[in-house]
Amino acid sequence: MAEFTQATVAERSAPARLWDRASKIDPRYLIAFLITLVLVVGQLRYHLLGGYDRLAVALLVCTGTEALLSWFDRGKVVNLLSAYISGISLTLLVKPQGGALWPFVIGGFIAIASKYVLRYRDNHLWNPTNFAVSALLLVAADRVSVLSHQFGNDVATNLVIWIFGLIIAARVGVLHITLTYVVSFLVLNTVRALSLGQPVLPEIAPITGPMYQLFVFFMITDPRTVVRGRGRQIVVAIIIAIMEMLIRFASDKGWPLPTAFNVAPAFLALAIVGPIAKWTDLRRASTRTRD
């Protein structure tokens, strides 16, 4: 039996061995790889950045802020990988008026600082990029918009990102969150479209776009801000999808929401539901510990 097992291991295919090896890598490195892939593909194929100065500024501000604040708060400089991910995410997502760089300076700073300010029981509550993008859209909508169609609309490119994204999400152990959200989005928005008497396709169309790729692979699945437990993660993903559906319903009805809700309902839904879920989760865990 033992010999058989060894032989099986030895005969494992290269992808399988790669899969095994990937499981031992810090998830942040896999996520960093994926977002760098998105950046490189987006820039080479679509000139997505709108200027390398944006990338440089966002990365510099995010990593610099992380280094400074971690040293100030914890007495040591922490691993800057998550700041790198935030910097790239901001560069991809934030689309400012004109050649303005300040959204990357302020966005990068508040993304990282939010981790040190908006905390509960030694955990930050918001995904940093989600917080920064939502905040910028809410307070500076006249100067800042968010990625929509700048990543082209090409099937092949989207497929590459989806395939890599799904593989890495599986390896990082968050695939169930991604899939739950996607399925919930499709079901809920189909129901919304039918209830409003609107065609279904335009209502589910956004999920095929680049903004949602970044959302489902990098924001909603952020290991540091998701709740603990697979079941609860699934429930929270469904609640986020419901919140987004409600926001979209309000937009359909022409209710006077801030523009940010019309532009990025998924980001706003996560910004509202995510911290409440995380806070509840942390509170419940601490109560159980005390008991």
Add this chain to the structure above:
Amino acid sequence: MGRPGSSVRRAIIAIPFLGAILLAMRLDRGPLRSSADATHPGFMLRDETAAAGIHFVHQRPTFDTKIAGVEPHVAALGASVSVTDFDGDGRPDLYFTNSRFGAPNALYRNRGDGTFEDVARSAGVADLNRPGEGVSMGAVWGDFDNDGREDVIVYRYGYLALFRNVDGKRFEDVTAQAGLRQWVNSNGAIWIDYDRDGLLDLYVTAYFRSDIDLWHLTTTRIMHNSFEFATNGGKNLLFHNRGGGKFEDVTDALGVGSTRWTLAAGSADFNGDGWPDIYLANDYGPEELYLNDHGRHFTLSNAGLESESKSGMSVTLGDAFNRGRVDAFVTNISERGYLFQNNNLRLNQMAESKRFRNVAEGAIADAGWAWGAQFGDFNNDGANELFVANGFISADRNRNYWYAMSKIAGANSRLFEDAATWPAFGNASLSGYEPSRVYLNRGVAGWVDVASRVGATDLYDGRAVALADLSNRGAVDVIVANQNQPAILYRDYPDSTSHWIELKLVGTRSNRSAIGAEVLLEATNLTQRRVVDGGSGFASQNDRRVHFGLGAREWVDRIVIQWPSGTTQVLQRPAIDRILTVTEPER
């Protein structure tokens, strides 16, 4: 001294954190420091449309009911204006196109007393919007047969229509004889003598594919296949003027058949090699520059235009900062909160780096949903201002299509390529009721919008902008064709203390209209280049006479004219504050 406690540390970090958010709120209202000085623009624009007797109201087309859901979007083009002196009386006349079956185009003859009369019907250029033929999208004028009278090509969603000017009063349709009867869903055309043989050639841009008849659709898969990188538009066409009133299609041989949903074209010798190049503003895609290789072939240049792939609406050529170069201003779409595609002001650095450099920042980058634009020295101070028309669809003010647009725009191309997939427009507005912009040029201090200050206050859905000195008084009047709305004439009233000079060029070896001639003016602390316009902006064409403001300068050192034939002509110390007619030397 020990480190502060965690709560204190958090509180300390919270201060700059909140400060950053407050700063973002402040920056949302505008830059911290005021930009260029908006006071004393030095001119006023007055709406004198009615006084001039211009009562043209554009009417949009209707199409096959299969695309009724997106018809407001598809039918949102067609208002155009072009300037011509069709009767040769020395006074600029105006031609407006209409876009509904049965609605006439208008040819406004300049009476010379500040008023105009519509003579389109008697001239034979009114009734061009007919089932089976198509609807007008614009027109450009040029003397293609060098008989001294300006002819006109009307481009349509439908067949091209070429009219020969018979006697300065009447036109005859010579499309078929010229070999131009082709169905093109076109929004633009320019006259260009690309081979410098003295005969005007014709470049026609195409938007929807040319196999699409928008009144008899066999499919609803007619839309673009990307919002920023679409290549499934109609194929642009280049027609070579063989002489004798005949044209031939040389698109493929010359390599200029872009299929990128071109909305506008402009031509100038950007790289200074003596041959006119072609600059394209493409909707749903990057701009393109085709460099002319001695009239034998065009090469798509990698001039730095591809890195900002957007929605080019118009291309305007002018010397933005008096460097003696022809720069390009390309309008784009911006809607606050939703999308900032930002206008591009591209400085011509072809001589140094073979590239253009985008320097649009601040006010000039975001005009709204911008369409036609033109450089013109409205205050005669020697620097170009910029007039930009704005607004896409003004309908129900309480219904905004941008939310619906954001859903479809972020989707996959397979979905939005099909017009039937788009959310229905209904009576929604899409970037409607936007004001025109008039950017004052303050040099290194930047550009500042003075539209409301100088009197450009309309909220129409502007499309085409043309400039002309309508009363021959040294002022640059502005004519705007608005979609589905009345046209506007803004008379320019510059401060009377500034001097000016205008040149009317007459080609001999070059084409008679002198289209493509470049004029370089040199005076004290002033160098400025202008091009005789064969069509520019969006669906528009300016006065072929070139106008220079001189400010307080009381003389011009010299004027260098580079004729399309290759002839260089120098005028030393020409008289100012007048219109000079300059005829190309025979040798």
